[in-house]
Amino acid sequence: MWKYKTIRAVFTGLFVLSVFLVAYLHITSVWPKVFLVSLICVWFTYIIVGVFRMRAQVFLPSVCSLAIPGKKNILLTFDDGPHPQITPLILDTLAAHKAKAVFFCIGKKLALYPQLAARMVAEGHIIANHSYNHSNLIGMYSTQRVVEEIRQTEAEIERITPSLKLYRPPFGVTNPNIAKATSALNMKVIGWNTRSFDTVSRSGEKVLSRITANLKNGDIILFHDTQEVTSTILADFLLFVRNKGFTFDIDSLK
Numbered sequence: 001m002w003k004y005k006t007i008r009a010v011f012t013g014l015f016v017l018s019v020f021l022v023a024y025l026h027i028t029s030v031w032p033k034v035f036l037v038s039l040i041c042v043w044f045t046y047i048i049v050g051v052f053r054m055r056a057q058v059f060l061p062s063v064c065s066l067a068i069p070g071k072k073n074i075l076l077t078f079d080d081g082p083h084p085q086i087t088p089l090i091l092d093t094l095a096a097h098k099a100k101a102v103f104f105c106i107g108k109k110l111a112l113y114p115q116l117a118a119r120m121v122a123e124g125h126i127i128a129n130h131s132y133n134h135s136n137l138i139g140m141y142s143t144q145r146v147v148e149e150i151r152q153t154e155a156e157i158e159r160i161t162p163s164l165k166l167y168r169p170p171f172g173v174t175n176p177n178i179a180k181a182t183s184a185l186n187m188k189v190i191g192w193n194t195r196s197f198d199t200v201s202r203s204g205e206k207v208l209s210r211i212t213a214n215l216k217n218g219d220i221i222l223f224h225d226t227q228e229v230t231s232t233i234l235a236d237f238l239l240f241v242r243n244k245g246f247t248f249d250i251d252s253l254k
């Protein structure tokens, strides 16, 4: 796929050309104007898709599925913790089913609950970086501010275990500043291809049916270890998936 910079250069060229046709040549035909408006619409659609859909890989490369050849493996990921009540329940269930997961932790919560992060590591899970503050406005941050968010969280992780330098942007939002920050810090960006929607759905049944509908080797599932509904359906989910012959291996990220 073409890189963002190439597409931006092509659009800039087309934009200048169409403005020139409309403004300076005084072409009476309506088509240059239609072309200009269409160009602007396509450009904004491209940017919006790029910002909110990490899998489109518009601004940076990201891992959104991780198939292990010859295996049926699913990568379980839990975002936004550690949470003092929910995370221990999630860890208990994972331990009971001998399943491993990646926890994308918020830096300031790692600072508050380092004992939970230590437990994650002691039980064989990976802790990874999900920014320090998880701000709603992180999409507006300068490169330097994103760098600080990632660095502060790396420092919290390093207090507990050597970091694997894995980063998941809050809300899956990416843009040129986030791309520059992750590249400068040499972070590997991890997305997902299956959302549980456990932050919006209160119905365990709905969450369960959504994530078990089309499971395949390499799926990366997005859960949150801050949601009660997740802790209530996790055991059923692990049993169902294991009965289908899947494993929950995280070694390919190590």
Ligand SMILES: [Zn+2]
Pocket: 079, 080, 130, 134, 170, 171
């Ligand atoms: Zn998050």
